[in-house]
Amino acid sequence: MAKRGHHVELYELRDDIRLMEHVPGRSINLAMSIRGRSGLREVGLEDEIIKNHGLPMEARMIHRLDGSTYQIPYGKKGQCIYSVGRRFVNEVLLNAAEKLPNVHFNFAHKLVNSDLDKGTMSFKNLKSGEIVETDADLILGTDGAYSAVRKQFMKRARFNYSQEYIPCYYLELCIPPTASGNFAMNPKCLHIxxxxxxxxxxxxNQDASWTVTLFMPHEKFEQLTTPEKLIAFFQTHYPDSLPLIGKERLVKDYFATKPSGLISVKCYPHQAGKALLMGDSAHAMVPFYGQGMNAGFEDCVVFNEFLNQxxxxxxxxxxxxxTEYRHVDAHAICDLALYNFIEMRDLVNHFSFLARKRFDTVMHWMFPNWWVPLYxxxxxxxxxxHLCIENKKWQDRVVRKLLWSTGTAVVATGVVALYxxxxxLQKLF
Amino acid sequence: MAKRGHHVELYELRDDIRLMEHVPGRSINLAMSIRGRSGLREVGLEDEIIKNHGLPMEARMIHRLDGSTYQIPYGKKGQCIYSVGRRFVNEVLLNAAEKLPNVHFNFAHKLVNSDLDKGTMSFKNLKSGEIVETDADLILGTDGAYSAVRKQFMKRARFNYSQEYIPCYYLELCIPPTASGNFAMNPKCLHIxxxxxxxxxxxxNQDASWTVTLFMPHEKFEQLTTPEKLIAFFQTHYPDSLPLIGKERLVKDYFATKPSGLISVKCYPHQAGKALLMGDSAHAMVPFYGQGMNAGFEDCVVFNEFLNQxxxxxxxxxxxxxTEYRHVDAHAICDLALYNFIEMRDLVNHFSFLARKRFDTVMHWMFPNWWVPLYxxxxxxxxxxHLCIENKKWQDRVVRKLLWSTGTAVVATGVVALYxxxxxLQKLF
Structure with a gap:
């Protein structure tokens, strides 16, 4: 918006992330792909974030129980997603914004009230305690899954809204660099x-360490009450990771924090009066498709197009x-993210899933524009x-018909052969 | 709860409905059936409400465009639902509660805050303006679709919640009694x-009038901007109702109020700390199955059973x-209510729907316990x-298989005949 020539006041509940030693809250690494990159490209930051700092991941590396592994590529040869640190992306964006003369930062300001039709807002300055009254022609509520701007939407009539906590929690661990300062595993992969x-x-991570995230139901977390139980659990389920994390570090990191919940948020419309919800505030999703930040940055690209138009x-x-254009896609990616949890934690272990994946790869290789796999x-x-979902449904129908007609052909051939x-035999006797 | 021996403090935002001349808000009549009656029976009020005041409706009366009508019975001979006034039911319940020594009413009290874990609540007395602090062992949030108690739930973590406004509004009209004081249509039916x-x-209604409700998308309401357009719309779509409502009355009633929205609310869990959501606050639904009040009263029956247990x-x-037991049923009836809108406004016009209805009726007559139609x-x-839905799905599978095997049998018979x-022919020549 500043690059389009508007005066931008940025209000943020927290302090400036660049001045903080430790950033509270979740920090699952970002998996940057084309949609996020499109947004960064438009503000001239793609190179700085991707080329200089992104770690390319070309495949999922699946770790079996016995410690053996196999790869499932993300796309065609050369296609990859990029692991980037959440804090790093924040810092690059803030530094770039700060250089513009028409952007002004207000950290540690809490939104307490707003008239979305008039565009007025009241903030509490958390340092001084004073109430700041302000107004704007456009309020962009880009304040995350627990958005304060969205709470103002909730007071209005005819706002469709859903929040769902999935029965899965997460907790972060770490695999440090090896003694020689290298990655302990193949860094060209996202390991699962x-x-x-x-x-x-x-x-x-850039420093050759790994951000490790444990996802499981709360009951499972609650059972691991002692270091012994925790280590036994890892020996049973993640034996090959244990020497990499280190028992001491595992116990320290695991018991230092509590598992966090995962929320999925959908709403409609994204607009109310002079306010617009973008990013997680409009469509918070579970992290399993690596699309949360990508979808948020794509919101900016789409919004930019409508401003141009x-x-x-x-x-x-x-x-x-x-909002009419975007909400269907916001709903769709929230659904896809929920679906991908099943794929990641379970389906990758199934033969039929892998067979279909191979089929899709071959088809995509033969007909690159006609048969595009979901991922x-x-x-x-x-x-x-939402068209990605439609496309997948169409492919599923084609595959079903193919299997069915193959099956029928086989049976028919059998009947003819028998006849x-x-x-x-009749001629013989 | 009072009948179980507990001291009950009732806090209500509005004034005592019994003292109000005109009750604001919606007043779609209640269609009382077995679940609502079960609740009333347990507090000894079934007879007063049903036998003395309920108007039995045995069938849907479908009005075609040309004014001709046909009936679709609700159930077997003798089965019916009862039209009762919303205000009347409220008054009977309040009068009965008032007679108990351990119930105390606090009208015009607005909930402003609550600690659900401690059971504390702050109310604003809307008459005096003073804040009343109180606490309870159990907070029953039975405060409707826009529940203030549920807003306290929203502040807590891990509360799943969805609110959806359907793209349909409603507006209330009235058909008065005839000049001789009789019903203008067959009063044994719900007319559609x-x-x-x-x-x-x-x-x-008891006084031989009819409460008429118009359901349609907002765009349609917005098109009817003048008395002429309104009357033309009725002449085109509801011609037979026009002389019954009366043009003058239609115009007066239609332009006196604005169409209202319809909300569907689901949440989980229904419990938080010492608080429990019951009725619309836990599961507000669209009115198309006539189950909103019935589900709320059944909540009481179910809760009573758990208290007994x-x-x-x-x-x-x-x-x-x-909450574990009831939330699946709450979700199910919200879904069923949304589905029934399609059935009421559209499916009843389709041959396949009516054929299936007849099939279900015959099956239910032959196997009353084994084949129970959804309605x-x-x-x-x-x-x-939720078992009603399961049961319907099972029936759909049976019907599909039946159709399929009938089809196959017909084809097979044809093939054999041809052979x-x-x-x-071969023998002939």
Whole structure:
């Protein structure tokens, strides 16, 4: 918005992340792909974040119980997603914004009230305690899954809203660099330990360490009450990771924090009066498709397109047009993210899933534009999220018909063969 | 709760409904059936409400465009639902509660805050303006679709919640008694004018008038801006109702109020600390199955059963047990209510729907316990709502298989006949 020439006041509940020693809250690494990159490209930050700091991951590395592994590539040769630190992306964005003369930061300001129709807002300055009254032509509520701006939406009539906590919690661990300062595992992969109803994943960091995330139902976390039980659990389910994490470090990290919940939020409309919800505030999702930040940055690209189309001073057209266009895709990616949890923790262990994956890969290789696998359409294309789902449903129908007609052909061939055999026998005797 | 011996403080935002001349808010008549009656029976009020004041409705009366009508019975001969006034039921309940020495009413009290774990609540007395602090062993949040108690739930972690406004509004009209003081239509029926994407219904009142409700998308309401357009709309879509309502009255009633929205609310869990949500606050639904009040009163029956099972002083067992048991049924009836809108406004016009209805009726007549139609299970039985859906799905599978095997049998018969005919021809020549 600043680059489009507008004066931007940024209000943020927390302190400036660049001045904080330890950043509270979740820190699952970001998996940056084409949609996130499109947003960064438009503000000239793609190179700084991706080329200079992103760690390319070309495949999922699946860790079996016995410690053996196999890879499932994310896309075609050369296609990859990038592991980037959440804090790093925040810092690059803040530094870039700060350089613009028409952006002004207000950290440690808590939104206490707002009239969305008038565009007025009251903030409490958390340092001084004073109440700051302000107003704007456009309020962009980009304040995350527990959005304070969205709470103002909730007071209004006809706001569709759903929040769902999935029955899975997460807790972060770490695999340090090796003694020689190298990655302890293949850093070209996102590592997954799928175990049916629970799983563990690991993403590489710039400093050759790994951010490891344990996902499982709360009951399972509650059972691991002592260091002994924890280590026994890892010996049973994640034996190959134990020497990499280190028993001492595992126990220290595990008992230092409490598992966090995972929320999925959908709403409609994303607009109310002069306010617009974007990013997690409009569509918080579970992290299993690595699309949360990507979807948020794509929101900016889409919004930018509508501003180009209708003009910056035509917000009464831009905001409804944006929300009508975007909410179907927001809903779709929330659904896809929930679905991918099943795929990651369980399906990757199934033969039929892997067979279908191979089939999709071959088909995509033969007909690159006609047969685009779901993961590819979501991660390596900007196909609208809801069309990715439609496309997958169509493919499923095609595959079903194919299997059915193959089955029928086999049976028919069998019947004809049997008939011929009978005729043959009849002639013989 | 008072009848179980507890001291009950009732806090209500509004004034005492019995003292109000005109009751604001919606007043779609209640269609009382077995679940609502079960609740009333347990507090000894079934006879007063049903036998003395309920108007039995045995069938839907469908009004075609040309004014001709046909009936679709609700159940077997003798089965009916009862039209009762919302205000009347409220008054009977309040009068009965007032007679108990351990119930105390606090009208015009607005809940402003609550600590659900401690059971403390702050109310604002809307008459005096003073803040009243109180606490309880159990907070029953039976405060409707826009529940203030539920807002306290929203502040807590891990509360699943969804609110959805359907793209349909409603507006109330009235058909007065005839000049001779009689019902203008057959009062043994709930009258429906299904018109595809919109519809009108009418329920009889004690005074021989009819409460008429117009359901349609907001765009349609917005098009009817003048008395001429309104009357033309009725002449086109509801011609037979026009002389009954009267043009003058139609215009007056229609332009006197604004159409209201319809909300559907689901949440989980229904319990938080010492608080429990019951009725619309836990499961507000669209009115198309006539189950909103019935489900709320059945909540009381179910809660009563858990109190009997675990004991009144064992709330830490009763509340979680109730919510685990009941939320699946609450979700199910919300879904069923949304589905029934499609059935009421559109499906009743389709041949396949009516054919299936007849098939179900015949099957239910032959196997009354084995084949229970969906509507019957919801309205005339206390089968758990989610099992009503399961039961319907099972029936759908049976019907599909039946159709499929009938189809196959017909084809097979044809093939055999053809084969025989060929043999016959071969022998002939």
């Amino acid at each position: 330990w799928p175990r049916g109803s629970f799983m563990m994943i690991a993403l590489p 209708y003009g910056d001073h035509n917000l009464e057209k831009v905001l409804p047009a944006y 590819t359409s979501v991660t390596f294309s900007r196909m609208r999220y 011929n055999f009978r005729s043959y | 004018w299904p018109r595809g994407s919109f519809m009108m219904i009418a329920l009889p 675990y004991g009144d002083h064992n709330l830490e067992k009763v509340l979680p047990a109730y 019957t299970s919801v309205t005339f039985s206390r089968m758990r709502y 025989n005919f060929r043999s016959y």
